[in-house]
Amino acid sequence: MEKSLLKSGLFAGAAILAFAMKAVFAQTQTLTPYQIKAGFIYNFAMATKWLTEDPNSNLPLVFGILGADPSQGEFELLQGAKVGANRTLSVKLCKDLAEAKECQLLFISGSQKSNLPALLDELKDLSILTITDADVGVRSRGIIHFVQEKDKLRFEINVSAADRAKLKISSQVLKLAKLRKDEPGGRKE
């Protein structure tokens, strides 16, 4: 009894192993959540025009991170990435608001949670593409918010805020986003 059991168990195990091996090799690369976000941010950088600046500028585009870097260094993988014919991305960990104001893209970390609304208000009229994780609870402010839906990453764009910041985000990206507008008569959380 035990022997035959063992045998059939071994067979079943071998079959599962074979199937699984196949699955492993068919598997594509997986990324951590912040690697996926970094991928999105790179695409945002490519798809956005800063209307206030010289369209032929070849200064690096500065992507700042304000607050403790939640990606634990993953965002820095974008350092030096090409975002145009003569333009690269420069990743900067901002020490304070003054440094943050010099960026074109700014990810504001959840560690700044308590003063996030104030920060975003401070930045709202500057030409900065502000990005946050929606779960830190500031959807009414800032421009882009990452939202996790089940196991996929989605993002919201507040088009009114983008207009105010004089940013033109390509329709290709807007098409994929959940669009929000400032509600007349106040902001909705």
Added chain:
Amino acid sequence: MGQLIHCIVSIALCAVTDFAVVTRTIAAEPPGRSGSATNQNSAGPLASTNRAPTRPDLTQFTMDQLMEMKVTSVSKKPEEFFNAPAALYVITSEEIRRSGARVLPEALRLSPGLNVAQIDASKWAISSRGFNERLANKLLVLIDGRSVYDPAFSGLYWETQDLLLEDIDRIEVIRGPGGTLWGANAVNGVINITTKSAKETQGLSMEAGGGNVYQGFQSVRYGGKLGPNAYYRVYEKYLNHGEFFDPAGNAADDWRMGRGGMRVDWELSESDVVTWQGDVFGGEVGAKQIMPLTRRPYAEITTGDAKVDGANLLSRWQHTFSEENTASLQVYYDHFNRDDLRYAETRDTFDLDYQHRFSPFSRNEIVYGLGYRYSKDLIEGEPATFRFDDPSRELSLGSAFLQDTITIVPERLQLTLGSKLEHNDFTGIETQPGTRLLWTPHERHAIWTSVARAVRTPSRVDDSLQAHLPYVNPVPPFIRSPPAAIGIGGNAKFESETLLAYELGYRVRPLDRLTFDLALFYNDYDKLRLGEFDFTNPANPPQISQEYAYLPLSIENLMKGETYGAELVAHWNPTDTWKLVASYSYLKVQLHVPPAGLFDPISPTATARSPRHQMQLHSLLDLGEQWQLDTGAYYVDRLPTLEVPSFVRLDFRVSWRPAKNWELSFVAQNVLDNHHPEFGASLDNFDLPTEVRRSVYAFVSRRF
């Protein structure tokens, strides 16, 4: 020997010189007391993270590709607990949900190395590393920091310990001693159950279903907000469980249990969280027991329902001074009442616990704690056959522990030293020191070793029970004639059972998606409980008449023993949609009874009350967005002294989500045979075992 030393030295040299490998491994922390933990992080104090070494080019993906990527962090769990210097397995809420378990003890089957056996439909014997029985006395169980170990009977009534399973965040199962942090009776293992915070269980969730064994069950949970930083949930759960199979006919072990509870988590400030939680439960638990009689036929089989109810209320305040400096203060009250066929027990417990964790120097992390527990019981039985010297007794327990985790070589070598001092009313002060060493030569390898002492303190039973065991033909396990009753006499001089445990573990992650976890142990027990026939005690003399013999048995610390074994667990996530967990465990128990003397025949059967070999294979497979197919296979070796043959158990679960928020599940358990026994006659309560039946059930859940 020389070779061994050479080997160790060269390995150690490798570790010290291995600076070339650039890894970032957060140092592992000691096994956490997450229930009462100072850490409110959902990953718990045991968590540590390893970074994937691959550095992908993140600019290569298009928006469409990124939109399709899954954000599941695969093999999260084995990584989180990869560097724990203990034989630890974490049962996740997903594993529980997908196992088809309806009640807490069934969910524990998922832990490798643990032996979970159902005695009848409502009773479980659960133990780690041997000595299994209904009231397994060497396993400590905590639910959100509340101990549910009963100091009167030393063990716990699993049928009364339940939760809304979907609210469980995780179950940490530590095999091996945990006395240094958790205190007495964490001898062979600790089960630490942590529920999700109220914030994580917002919204409405409902479930209802039924089948042939789980005849009807339903639950409702609702979570909401009390204020900007305060969350609550309330829940209710009911189960009507049918009978198992009894070869003799009427099993009478059906049971019904209802419970409800609440939890509030209030974030007072960025650094203060206050939690209040409580539960109430009540039910009737069917039983078929053999009851001793002092007249012919000396024993009779009785069926009936035990009535159980209870309530608890817990409050915990966690304060964070800084990331490395946290404290928690916890207080709880617990009441339970059990009106069993043979006795009635009521207990009220009050417990206060303080813990503080801080790092006074960069290489030290110190945790210390102080605790006090008071409990009062009332236990009444049939005076002739089951009584305590004092029906009611107050017990107090004071404790203090200190543990220091020292980083010897950053990211490589870590030493944990600690001890708990406990004062109990039976044996006075008990010390439970322990030391653990963790070596992480590489981010994919972790080696740990531990030496620790643990004690099982006397219970009310050991101290002062006066009870008759039935001793008549032909009811197992008491199968010898002539008709006689054995009278157990508690012994006020009974001391703690002691353990000195040696452990060695190795974890390796050869691939990102594959982890192996091996634990080896050698346990050296002393002063184990063994009854000795004592015909000279004037307080409890033997009685012999023509048709009746009464043989007094005194509870003594006369047995020694060793156990050794190995547990191997493999986690493999072949794809993001498929998880496999396989495990094997081996256990050998050797017990030594003194060469001369007349002893009880039951205690030494512990050599074979836990299976020598156990194997498990779990497969969790997602088939698209809507379907899940999960399989669990178990092999459990025979229990010779209980006459339980080995068995293979096979479970399936299929679930379908036809629409958002809706899920239909179908579960079949024990599909391979109509019925089989998992355990034999219980030593503690004289419950007669029944056989686990093939179970089929379906249910619908809706979550908002």
